[in-house]
Amino acid sequence: MKIIKNILELKENLQNTYVAIGTFDGVHYGHQKLITEAVKKAKENNGTSVVFTFSSHPLELIDKNKAPKSINTIDEKLYLLEKLGVDCVILQPFNKEFANLTAEQFADILKEKVGSKEIFVGFNFSFGEGGKSNTHDLIRLGKERGILVHEIPAVYIDDKLISSTFTRSQIPDGDIELINKYLGHNFVIMGEVVHGKKLASEVLGFPTANIQMAERIYPKTGIYGAKVKIEGENFYRDGVVNIGVNPTLKPGEKSVEVNIFDFDQFIYGKKIVVELVKYLREEKKFSSIESLKAQIAEDVEQWKKIISECDNGNSSKNR
16 A cells, blocks of 8 residues: 655656545544445546545644544554555645645645545535535536545444544443444554563563553553454454553553463564454452462453354454
8 A cells, every 4th residue: 555645745646546535533434435435436447546634633733722632543544544455545744734725726636646536525524725615615626627526425323423523432431342333343553562561471471562552542441352463464363452550560550461362472663453352341450460360361261262152153254
């Protein structure tokens, strides 16, 4: 997947593209409806599918105090877009130069530099200086430039409008399986494996991968069943994840720790992808190390049993 970091500085213009435009925080179920249409049309017309998105939320520039915490880091967003089969991502900085473009100037960029044949946007899309222009304006401007613009209608699940704002509100205290339903994919945590205090391997007798924490929203604290992909590997491993403060061994220290099943290799400095599948239990403080060890063994067995039942039911794809 090709990544363009600033369309305004692109020297060689793109050609024959089918473009999905949006902030796409979370790459949720509604976003996917829009993006997959662009991917489908590109394949049908031997073109290139492009996602035009931003390296930071537009509110970071407009009013930083109102800017929401992200559902995804940039790496996570790119990971999810690549899984959808996107050919190229324009990761545009939302700076003053870009924010001050008129609607007409932006439409010209979409035609000349992006090479748009067709464009796909959501029902609530706004653009141009001050965000004063909307989807209807883009349809008109596109028609003038020979670009077909599609407005993708709102998407509902269980009578709830699926948006980044709604999904973001569900994550801190919500049911991970329901959150995954709204997202249309497993909740992703991606980061570099860093050195921890090595308490798991030295005290408990098994190693864990500590993931560098990022400025983004995390699900509620607790123990999760997950699948894990290690940088350099093209398959997923199973594991159990602890999100929280680890009150028994490291009280007060927020962390994401992953116990990867049947794995004991040196992966410090590598990036790993963790996809949360099921909430197993809440985090709690144990009276002794032995009690903690017994509970972790129980967590591992519980998740292995669930995995086995899923596989036997031919539903492992849901993991």
